[in-house]
Amino acid sequence: MRSASPSCKGNRYPVEVISHCVWLYFRFPLSFREVEELMLERGIVVSYETIRRWCSKFGQTYAGALRRRQPQFGDKWHLDEVVIKINGRLQYLWRAVDQDGHVLDILVQNRRDKAAARRFFRRLLKKTRTPPRVVVTDKLRSYDTALREVMPCVEHRQSKYLNNRAENSHQPTRQRERTLKGFRSVGGAHRFLSAFSGTSPHFRPRRHLMTTPNYRAEMTVRFANWKHITGVTGRPAAA
Known part of the structure; x- marks a missing residue:
């Protein structure tokens, strides 16, 4: 090799x-x-x-x-978004992990509406090349409408109690955010979080x-x- x-x-x-x-x-x-x-x-x-x-x-x-080098990603995706502060402005960090905790992808966006959810779903499909069996999210309605457009045949489960895996995956990011005292730009935040989510x-x-x-x-x-x-x-x- x-x-x-x-x-x-x-x-x-x-x-x-x-x-x-x-x-x-x-x-x-x-x-x-x-x-x-x-x-x-x-x-x-x-x-x-x-x-x-x-x-x-x-x-x-x-x-x-x-x-x-990772094994094939799982067929159950957990998605969640969390607010982060970039140069004093609030942005949303979208994150997807599989049932084994592997980070599928992250994306920083300034909205959490249907268009933002649709963009993240399409990005995930392009990266993984295979749709999941199940998608688990919280009760944000943007997920449901976007998923029906992008992956209409995929089962969607919405519950704040089922999505602890995605929510827990934000904890290391929160720790680094405090160490860095926030991010200075959207591009800088995305570059750091992309490398961090793949390495840590x-x-x-x-x-x-x-x-x-x-x-x-x-x-x-x-x-x-x-x-x-x-x-x-x-x-x-x-x-």
Whole structure:
């Protein structure tokens, strides 16, 4: 298999340093300055501005490579939208996850009406290429009317009690939003959340369902896959 890692040609630092900085930033609720401090403790002098450029350049590429290595998405989609503040203005973050908690897609929009829901459904279909068996949402009426237009044969379940999986998936984003003290632009928010939603869950398997040895073995595989897609190693790990 060919490496999916982007080219690091022209960078002063080796790929191991770039990969580690990007991993720290998207895996943990750290600022660029805090990542700079952690690297300095390890004897690596790199500015927070350089780390910011690395995360902007490589973050989405790494996240996309991780998504392509995921197993096939489930046939039950959970959708939810949450308010986020961008440069002082309220926007809506739309998110879809499957029954196993894998993030299907995210989209930042300034509305939560039928047109916004329809746009998100079409985006999801284009990305997954297969309609789900069931869509679970809250009682926002925009979902129902948009789903009937885009996927009329798909079962739609509306209940605030059935959609905890989608609602819980917002919690890491809320944590990062507080760390970042809000987002400055819609484009910046979407770029960060796209990379974050593809990277952070990769290192958060459902540990409560695993024994300690199985969890450690699973994390070993996931770290090896991260090293492969970032170009640190040339061979992917076996699942």
